Amino acid sequence: MTMNCSAEGLDAAVSLFRSLSDGTRLAIVRRLAGGEARVADLVSELGLAQSTVSAHVACLRDCALVTGRPEGRQVYYSLARPELLDLLASAEALLAATGRAVALCPNYGAELSGE
Incomplete structure (x- = not known):
């Protein structure tokens, strides 16, 4: 295995691991590993506030780790990669x-x- 040890490569790796270092974001990723879910599903399953889940899903989406599939007024999130x-x-x-x-x-x- 070869790792990109350039400053840019290390910065990207640091950002990736930071995006996964929060317990809530990691719980969301682990849940989405089992299949897609709406924010409402994540709120119910994780027992967190809707605003908390939405903020963490947005962070994961901004990092290109999660993607959303709109269906009507709902968005179903899944792992992007x-x-x-x-x-x-x-x-x-x-x-x-x-x-x-x-x-x-x-x-x-x-x-x-x-x-």
Whole structure:
């Protein structure tokens, strides 16, 4: 595997991982990995406010990770790129391989963020 280590390539990678670093956005991505959904569906399933879900979906859409399919007055959102599923699967494999090391990280661990 070759990674683009240029400043531009690293900046893009940082932006990608930042877009996925928020728990709400990651929950939305994980839900959309199972199939398309409307904001109303996401609100119901995630138990969050409509304005919160809409803002996070807009962020994911602006990052070209999520796309919307209008149908009448509704918009059905889905993952824009199948590679995102591969990234999530790789992240899960990495988490399984490292055990709780990432969760216990003194800088970014779950204990610091209150999760």
